[in-house]
Amino acid sequence: MTGEPAHEGRGATSASAAARQSALKNRATFDLSTSGTPPRCRLVGGESSYDTDPSMIEQSQPPPRAPGSPRPSSGPYSGFRLIREGFRGQRGWTRAWAKPDPRPRYRVLIVGGGGHGLATAFYLAREFGIRDVAVLERGPIGLGNVGRNTTIIRSNYFQPANVRFYEFSLKLWEGLEQTLNFNAMVSQRGTLNLYHSEAQRDLFTRRANTMRLEGIDAESLTREEVKRRVPLVDLDNGRYPVLGGYLQPRGGTVRHDAVAWGYARAASEAGVDIIEHCEVIGIRREGGRVAGVVTTRGPIDAETVCLAVAGHSSRLAALAGLTLPLESHVLQAFVSESVKPMLDVVVTYGAGHFYASQSDKGGLVFGGAIDGYNSYGQRGALPMAEEVAAAAITLMPGLARLKVVRQWGGVMAMTMDGSPIISRPPLAGLIRHGGWCYGGFKAIPAGGMTTAHLIARGVPHPLAAHLNLERFATGHTVDERGAGPFPYAH
Numbered sequence: 001m002t003g004e005p006a007h008e009g010r011g012a013t014s015a016s017a018a019a020r021q022s023a024l025k026n027r028a029t030f031d032l033s034t035s036g037t038p039p040r041c042r043l044v045g046g047e048s049s050y051d052t053d054p055s056m057i058e059q060s061q062p063p064p065r066a067p068g069s070p071r072p073s074s075g076p077y078s079g080f081r082l083i084r085e086g087f088r089g090q091r092g093w094t095r096a097w098a099k100p101d102p103r104p105r106y107r108v109l110i111v112g113g114g115g116h117g118l119a120t121a122f123y124l125a126r127e128f129g130i131r132d133v134a135v136l137e138r139g140p141i142g143l144g145n146v147g148r149n150t151t152i153i154r155s156n157y158f159q160p161a162n163v164r165f166y167e168f169s170l171k172l173w174e175g176l177e178q179t180l181n182f183n184a185m186v187s188q189r190g191t192l193n194l195y196h197s198e199a200q201r202d203l204f205t206r207r208a209n210t211m212r213l214e215g216i217d218a219e220s221l222t223r224e225e226v227k228r229r230v231p232l233v234d235l236d237n238g239r240y241p242v243l244g245g246y247l248q249p250r251g252g253t254v255r256h257d258a259v260a261w262g263y264a265r266a267a268s269e270a271g272v273d274i275i276e277h278c279e280v281i282g283i284r285r286e287g288g289r290v291a292g293v294v295t296t297r298g299p300i301d302a303e304t305v306c307l308a309v310a311g312h313s314s315r316l317a318a319l320a321g322l323t324l325p326l327e328s329h330v331l332q333a334f335v336s337e338s339v340k341p342m343l344d345v346v347v348t349y350g351a352g353h354f355y356a357s358q359s360d361k362g363g364l365v366f367g368g369a370i371d372g373y374n375s376y377g378q379r380g381a382l383p384m385a386e387e388v389a390a391a392a393i394t395l396m397p398g399l400a401r402l403k404v405v406r407q408w409g410g411v412m413a414m415t416m417d418g419s420p421i422i423s424r425p426p427l428a429g430l431i432r433h434g435g436w437c438y439g440g441f442k443a444i445p446a447g448g449m450t451t452a453h454l455i456a457r458g459v460p461h462p463l464a465a466h467l468n469l470e471r472f473a474t475g476h477t478v479d480e481r482g483a484g485p486f487p488y489a490h
């Protein structure tokens with residue numbers, strides 16, 4: 001994709017000659033690197049290409065945009081367009097989302113350009129008509145947990161309020177590609193949870209029944225049915241024989257980067273400013289309320305500041321003078337070399353924290369538990385790698401011959417009860433969103449929609465009302481696993 005967004009209004013018409021030369025140089029350099037045909041340069045926002053004539057570039061600058069007004073679309077993404085661009089040298093693609101400089105003031109600032117921050121911005125603009133919004137991201141978007149997770153979506157929770165919230169998310173996932181006009185590779189291949197004891201079977205049966213009472217799909221599988229579905233599983237493994245499983249057929253996986261890109265593109269077109277490489281380093285308070293932020297690109301004022309910074313939640317809350325009931329821990333993931341199709345469902349081990357799926361490229365994707373110590377480092381340690389490998393080989397001995405080719409870590413905000421927080425903390429103008437623990441990817445559409453509702457309407461969305469911050473003071477915790485107030489245990 002090429003081209004600086006001409007509609008950003010910082011055009012050469014008002015710039016000095018030197019700035020104009022610099023802008024031209026940047027444009028030309030970009031296009032050289034992408035097209036490989038030096039004399040050509042593409043007219044951004046249009047469909048034609050032309051030689052690099054400075055006066056033509058100057059003429060291409062439209063007047064400045066009104067804050068929050070929708071941007072010209074980067075065009076529909078479709079099979080037909082792919083074919084058409086194939087015939088015309090791929091010259092018709094424009095940048096998927098704009099790269100504006102920050103303005104001095106916005107109605108809403110969202111700190112964190114992960115899945116939740118971008119989704120919140122998108123739904124604010126699309127569902128609630130609030131477009132004077134900026135997303136501030138300290139790096140490029142997609143490099144946080146939204147691009148580091150193991151891509152699993154499901155709604156097989158136990159507590160009824162959680163079941164409804166995650167089912168809402170799953171329903172949004174089911175229509176997301178149409179909503180965003182972006183191929184996010186939503187694959188409802190099913191999620192299968194295995195059980196290994198009678199007690200665990202009872203627990204899982206209750207969970208499946210809770211889901212069914214909410215009208216959600218859940219199927220009980222016998223040992224034989226598990227074997228038919230996942231031939232790789234060693235049912236009679238010496239350590240924890242498999243007694244059966246329960247399946248949510250509508251669970252599955254989604255291409256994680258595409259989720260960030262799709263929401264960014266749609267939010268940008270709706271008028272949201274996505275400002276990358278802009279770290280928030282301070283939160284400004286005035287008259288007992290939040291008045292804006294201080295960033296590495298200068299101060300920005302806002303009526304409302306929403307923190308959606310995942311594993312960095314406690315650091316950002318501290319900037320506002322708040323302490324949150326959560327800790328940051330590292331969670332790792334692993335990918336094997338590509339192999340032929342061998343696993344067409346997401347399978348979860350019940351005798352340890354281990355799960356696996358096969359990506360569309362053929363690599364097996366594994367995950368385990370958090371590393372268990374507090375950290376902001378985006379990399380894991382070897383003991384968890386060993387634990388995941390042991391669980392993998394116990395459950396599916398055939399995996400012993402696979403080579404792991406990549407491993408990485410992400411920083412997780414783990415709350416005291418294992419459930420997230422979408423709430424107004426006791427500081428006017430601030431919205432707190434985070435504490436997603438292991439499960440924030442699947443929650444992105446619902447998290448974004450319900451946070452946008454809280455910002456726009458000033459009251460919690462009914463499906464997220466139980467995720468308030470006060471629950472930790474009143475004792476109404478949402479402890480899905482019954483593990484108690486220990487962040488590392490959820």
Ligand SMILES: Cc1cc2nc3c(=O)[nH]c(=O)nc-3n(C[C@H](O)[C@H](O)[C@H](O)COP(=O)(O)OP(=O)(O)OC[C@H]3O[C@@H](n4cnc5c(N)ncnc54)[C@H](O)[C@@H]3O)c2cc1C
Nearest residue numbers: 112114115116138144145146149150152280410440441442
């Ligand atoms: C290895 C791994 C596997 C996982 N697997 C799954 C799974 O299978 N299913 C599932 O549902 N969930 C999974 N998760 C959890 C899920 O990825 C997260 O809960 C979710 O992505 C967090 O929300 P986010 O996308 O908004 O976070 P992020 O993408 O991390 O977004 C937060 C952003 O805030 C930015 N930021 C931080 N500080 C600042 C600052 N001061 N100024 C500006 N920006 C800042 C960061 O750079 C980051 O981009 C997994 C996580 C990991 C690490």
